[in-house]
Amino acid sequence: MVPISAYLIVGVALFAIGTVGVLVSRNMIVLLMSVELMLNAANLCLITFSRSQNIMDGHAFVFLVLTIAAAEAAVGLAMVITLYRNRETINIDRFNLLKW
Amino acid sequence: MIDYTSASIDFSLLGPEIAVLAAAFLILITGYVKSLGKLSPAVALIGLVTALFLSLNQWGDQSSGFFGMVTCDNFGSSFKIIFIIIAILTLLMAHRYLSQKSLNRPEFYALLNISVMGMMVMANSTDLVVMFLGLEIMSLPLYVMAGMARRSPESNEAGIKYFVMGAFASAFLLMGIAFVYGASGTTDLRRLVTDYHYIAGNFKLYLYSGVAMILIGFGFKVGAVPFHSWIPDVYQGAPTPVTAFFSVGPKAAGFAVMLRLFAFGFSYIGLLSDVFWVLAVLTMTIGNIVALKQDNIKRMLAYSSIAHAGYILVALAVGGNSAVSTAMFYLVAYSLFNTGAFAVLILLETRTGCKSNFSELPGFGKAHPYLSSILALFMFALSGFPPTVGFFGKFYLFSAAVKSGFIWLAVIGVMNSFVSVYYYLRVVKVSFFDKPEVSFVPVSFSPAIILVLLITVVGTLWLGLFPQQLLEISQAAIFAFL
Numbered sequence: 001m002v003p004i005s006a007y008l009i010v011g012v013a014l015f016a017i018g019t020v021g022v023l024v025s026r027n028m029i030v031l032l033m034s035v036e037l038m039l040n041a042a043n044l045c046l047i048t049f050s051r052s053q054n055i056m057d058g059h060a061f062v063f064l065v066l067t068i069a070a071a072e073a074a075v076g077l078a079m080v081i082t083l084y085r086n087r088e089t090i091n092i093d094r095f096n097l098l099k100w
Numbered sequence: 101m102i103d104y105t106s107a108s109i110d111f112s113l114l115g116p117e118i119a120v121l122a123a124a125f126l127i128l129i130t131g132y133v134k135s136l137g138k139l140s141p142a143v144a145l146i147g148l149v150t151a152l153f154l155s156l157n158q159w160g161d162q163s164s165g166f167f168g169m170v171t172c173d174n175f176g177s178s179f180k181i182i183f184i185i186i187a188i189l190t191l192l193m194a195h196r197y198l199s200q201k202s203l204n205r206p207e208f209y210a211l212l213n214i215s216v217m218g219m220m221v222m223a224n225s226t227d228l229v230v231m232f233l234g235l236e237i238m239s240l241p242l243y244v245m246a247g248m249a250r251r252s253p254e255s256n257e258a259g260i261k262y263f264v265m266g267a268f269a270s271a272f273l274l275m276g277i278a279f280v281y282g283a284s285g286t287t288d289l290r291r292l293v294t295d296y297h298y299i300a301g302n303f304k305l306y307l308y309s310g311v312a313m314i315l316i317g318f319g320f321k322v323g324a325v326p327f328h329s330w331i332p333d334v335y336q337g338a339p340t341p342v343t344a345f346f347s348v349g350p351k352a353a354g355f356a357v358m359l360r361l362f363a364f365g366f367s368y369i370g371l372l373s374d375v376f377w378v379l380a381v382l383t384m385t386i387g388n389i390v391a392l393k394q395d396n397i398k399r400m401l402a403y404s405s406i407a408h409a410g411y412i413l414v415a416l417a418v419g420g421n422s423a424v425s426t427a428m429f430y431l432v433a434y435s436l437f438n439t440g441a442f443a444v445l446i447l448l449e450t451r452t453g454c455k456s457n458f459s460e461l462p463g464f465g466k467a468h469p470y471l472s473s474i475l476a477l478f479m480f481a482l483s484g485f486p487p488t489v490g491f492f493g494k495f496y497l498f499s500a501a502v503k504s505g506f507i508w509l510a511v512i513g514v515m516n517s518f519v520s521v522y523y524y525l526r527v528v529k530v531s532f533f534d535k536p537e538v539s540f541v542p543v544s545f546s547p548a549i550i551l552v553l554l555i556t557v558v559g560t561l562w563l564g565l566f567p568q569q570l571l572e573i574s575q576a577a578i579f580a581f582l
Contacts, residue, residue, distance in 0.1 A: 015271075022268050028260070035267040038271035039271050039274060043278075046278045048282070049282030050281075052282075053282075058278075061229050064233065068236045072236070072270075075240050075243055075244060075263065076267065079243065079244075079247050079260050079263055080260070082256055083256045083260055086253050092260075095260065097254050097257055
């Protein structure tokens with residue numbers, strides 16, 4: 001059987017990759033994907049903990065989080081589209097009208 | 101997590117939330133019919149006022165339902181009342197500003213109501229997952245509201261920056277919740293408190309890392325200092341009534357949850373007090389110092405809101421019932437005078453081409469003696485002069501810190517308020533004493549905004565003269581907390 005720690009390490013690693021992705025990526029779409037990766041890493045941890053302790057609440061929370069992540073992606077993509085219409089770019093280095 | 105003693109499915113616990121949400125959905129359904137769309141502010145207002153009465157009714161009720169997912173207590177209902185009042189003031193301020201900038205779409209009012217509903221869910225729960233859900237219900241409409249002026253690149257940028265930072269923060273929060281859940285097998289704060297001493301070994305590590313990540317998540321939401329970088333940009337770029345809402349609503353909601361989590365749920369972790377000490381000092385100091393050199397009033401108020409978040413963090417560092425009640429007092433006071441200051445800015449911005457820079461202020465004192473004195477009153481309240489409520493907010497907060505032995509924290513806080521006097525009074529100085537280069541274009545009033553100014557001015561002065569009652573209410577609010 002695969003030990004619990006293996007799942008947790010994958011979860012934390014995915015979370016770290018997502019965090020680094022948000023911090024270094026210059027493209028809005030990649031940035032959105034990184035945020036989704038972070039949320040799904042948290043999902044993986046929730047499921048791991050839930051299975052390891054035999055309390056099934058965590059499974060239900062994952063569905064909740066998936067819904068929220070979908071809503072977030074919808075709002076985010078809509079905003080990227082409005083931004084692209086105005087500026088013709090989705091490179092976040094160019095969003096410097098306000099001092100970032 | 102399941103608390104079988106409170107398994108009742110009692111929808112009256114959710115009365116205010118349902119009222120606000122029903123109004124929002126009604127607006128979304130009817131908003132596309134042109135003649136009905138005009139009614140949407142009224143519909144939103146009716147929903148909010150109904151919710152206000154329902155939450156006033158909930159005062160004194162201590163019950164929980166939905167398997168412990170929803171908890172009704174004085175703390176929750178008093179915060180609900182705060183959120184609703186903020187939303188009503190925002191609604192009154194927003195209407196004419198939005199129609200002038202041709203942004204007056206029914207969706208704004210629906211989004212405002214949905215966001216308020218999310219805040220209520222946050223304040224009303226002792227379960228981490230429901231808190232997370234409430235936070236997302238609050239945040240998603242806020243992202244859209246920040247970017248609502250579709251044709252304005254500044255507003256687009258504010259929206260996208262807020263979205264990226266907000267989503268990043270909620271990912272941290274969720275990861276933190278996952279780890280706390282892993283450590284304790286529950287997400288219910290009451291169970292966490294009672295089970296704390298059974299958590300041992302590796303699980304303790306999970307708990308600590310989880311709490312740290314939750315702290316990072318909420319640090320972003322309330323704008324504590326290492327996580328504050330988005331605040332000035334978002335506040336400056338968003339439409340001004342939306343900024344007014346941002347600077348008080350989500351902040352109060354974030355602090356409502358933080359007070360519940362850190363002053364009660366995780367209060368047994370001794371290290372947290374030191375962490376909040378550092379956060380409070382950093383947040384106050386950096387907020388105030390950077391605010392000194394701003395040339396846009398909205399941006400200055402953004403940094404000032406960071407500094408005010410720092411003052412409230414003092415209460416979290418101190419901990420304990422009396423400090424938490426002073427934090428609540430401060431939040432009410434801050435919401436009043438900050439909303440008032442933004443109401444004046446909104447009036448100034450209804451003149452064409454105004455972006456609330458300091459350079460637009462000279463001559464204001466001469467052209468509008470009353471309105472500019474009101475702005476001066478709010479600036480005095482923000483910097484904490486008596487007889488405004490700002491003075492008593494700071495006084496109670498810092499004296500609670502001194503009483504619990506946090507003398508240095510109180511000293512740093514008081515020194516910070518002295519620094520803040522400089523930039524607040526700069527607004528007064530520029531509007532009264534600087535020579536205008538071009539003549540000041542007069543402002544036109546609307547009845548709704550006069551009502552907002554009246555409420556905030558009377559509130560600021562009345563509570564400043566008689567603060568005792570509000571303090572007693574806030575002490576009653578935190579009684580029998582979890």
